[in-house]
Amino acid sequence: MRLLARREHSRRELARKLGQRGHPAPVIGRALDELAAENLQSDARFAEAYVRSRLERGYGPVRIEAELGERGVDAALVRPLLEADDDEWIERCREAHARRFGHAPGDLRERARQTRFLANRGFSASQIRRTLELAGAAEPADRDA
Structure with missing residues (x-):
């Protein structure tokens, strides 16, 4: 919960950080499922915040999509956020x-x-x-x- 209190995180980021802290994979999976069910963790919300942040810093769609892919966000969530003429x-x-x-x-x-x-x-x-x-x-x- 402390990790999500600071900023949005993707599911993959949270799993990686919790794994680095020594938590077993099955416990991490259950915890992330519960957070998602309670809408405390959302890859869609993370993607929106990330896109907004990168746009403000002058980055283009190719890089933003690639960075979100590295963070485990599904391309289907990202593409609509980057659809601009x-x-x-x-x-x-x-x-x-x-x-x-x-x-x-x-x-x-x-x-x-x-x-x-x-x-x-x-x-x-x-x-x-x-x-x-x-x-x-x-x-x-x-x-x-």
Whole structure:
């Protein structure tokens, strides 16, 4: 109960933490079943809180889905939480790009660096491509003037 009092946890996280504290697997399973039955532990609630937290930190849908998968949350719970139109994800990608770089890539090496950053943040290739296109279009046409 103390673990759930601090923040939401997935069932897999709780099982791992309780196992590390020396509790036997059958006892852990029963305890987690009881917590779920009383709605004190919910993977759906955990996923909602986790997605909200990661969105606020500028992460994209690919990474968020992967991280929740690592935490044992079923993809069927995650996908509806990440369903946004591509324009919304592109806007989030643009925000992450602007916060980190603030400028369009000047050459291929810089473009690769910016692309790697956004890919590591969890944005798709099409979202990154569109973001960098829009960043380039926002640059002044004549830089020498």
